[in-house]
Amino acid sequence: MYSFLEKLGSLGSSRSETISSVSEDNNNGSMATIIVPDVVPSPVEDCQRLHKAFEGLGTDEKDLIKVLGHRNASQRKEIRETYLQLYNQSLIDALQSELSGDFRKAIVLWTMDPPERDAKLANEALKMCKKGVKYLKIIIEIACATSPDHLMAVRQAYCSLFHCSFEEDIASHVSSLPLRKLLVGLVSSYRYEREVVDLAIANSEASTLNEAIKTKKLDQDHVVWILSVRNFYQLKATFECYEKNYGNAIDKDIKSSGKGDLQNLLGAAISCIELTEKHFAVVIKESVAGLGTDEDSLTRGIVTRAEIDMVRIKEQYRLLYKGSLDADVIDDTSGDYRDFLMTLLGKGI
Template sequence: MQGLFRRLSSSSEHKLRSLNETVSFSKNHGMATLRVPELVPSPAQDSERLKQAFDGLGTDENEVIWILGHRNASQRRKIKDTYQQLYNESLISRLDSELSGDFGKAVLLWAYDPHERDAKLANDALRKHKRGVKHLKVIVEIACTTSPHHLIAVRQAYCSLYESSLEEDIASTVSAPLMKLLLGLVSSYRFDEEVVDLAIANSEASTLHEGIEKKLLDHDLIVWILSTRNIFQLRETFKCYKQKYGNPIDQDIKSCGNGDLESLLKTVTVCIESPEKHFAEVIRDSIVGLGTDEDSLSRAIVTRAEVDTMKIREHYTNLYKASLDDDVKGDTSGDYKNFLLTLLGARF
């Protein structure tokens, strides 16, 4: 063990629309469920329609859902900028005052720029983490299921929003060994191309197995491998691990114990190996049991609608022999249900 570790080598129904607003799958992400119109109105037109939706007799939630729920991140950013210029008020602030409950929270989450959204989610996770390790898993999601460039933007946004760094706040609020793992994950900059070295994968699979076998899950080398190797390299390492030792790595980590470190480390490996499986599990866990965990449900759908919700839907069906859309529909209601289903690309 010492020899291996000595070297340190991370609403009611939508209104019918005219043909020129027929929606199609987002062109940017083939696995996304967000549907954007073939002909997108100008940001000024969208801003005007939103203003009218706010200023009528009661807020027209359907209009808000239709417009924002069918615009990608770049388009939403232009709408926010244009709305501010036209009406001298923040669209975010207006949405916050007009909408309420889980629906309002989900729309606000969607309206933020993705890196700002994740910075806010990370801060919220740190404030809540003493209620359970599941909150810290949100930071793992951000660090392990997004691009290195996005993670840098999240850290920059965090500094701007909270006048301290994400790393500082992790260090001051989370105790070791969870702190050590999270700091390794958020401060890393992984190589972002599909480059794999089979010899390294084989060697590091052995290193990870030795650490798991001896229950040294917070050893520097384990943290270093999981937080700095590129995602494709790590997937190959996990594949080698299963071939050599018989079990998936997350299963062996789970067998080490039921503590917070084991739980967090298992989430790291699943997020790296199969983000869609992780988010399918998040959605399922938010729905089953007594009551609904709306915050987790909203987060999973909002943050992945422009990324891989088609894959998540497929994994959900394979894992639980159930329809993700039907389960969301059965566990939510009203405007909140309609908004989530809109992001899932449902026609209803």
């Protein structure tokens, strides 16, 4: 497999090289695992079917899965709008009142508008962050594993839902100044999305990052500046220059420099930027490993990526763990929750 820099060309040039091109894969739809039928019923028909599933003595969960689990984000938006018009009730509220447990959490998150969903996940993570830095990794994912336009939409949704800015809430909940600086810097970013890479800058900033790691000064402003301002292609080139010039992957050197919360979040940011599908493969594996299941992490990993890059995540999972993501999810879940997750993974009802 060619490295990112090999795709750009030789590192041997003594002058600055800038390469600009259209992103290799602007449309990740082919990497989605949800299955949308060739002929999709009208939003009215879908709403009537959903409403019927809520009627009677018990809810028909299977019918909810068959409709919502096979509709993309724009189709789900039409369904939400139509349901409100037809029945004068929010579909989200109906799901909340009729369902329970992990299945309810999963299908409600899936049915929500994706920016609102991420805003909700971020808000919950900030409320929980005193219990551990792992919750702040959710904010890292939103900032570093989504498009600039999506991050902007999340920030707008956050203001509408919670009556304060995303950045303001981070500042009020995260007491550590270095963590606060990093998170605010990342969520405030609006990166250039097309492929533009300057190899001279990549080498220079790899050196800057190496010096910060060696001197254990990861909280310096220029570290946050590099990670939050540069486009993702530029950062991938910087990380490859780092490994080429200093012998280790940058995330490995960060881990070796200490085991604090800042190192933990920096490692998560680099993981999301460098190979997003690997990051989420690890999230899902850790959620099902051991005696219990971390349903919240499992739900987040599948629901937020099923129509983006789950095909790639499955492949990374197979490479990392020599096993099937689908099989592990089946083994660790049950009932309607399992049926719904497997539907999003392209293997359900």
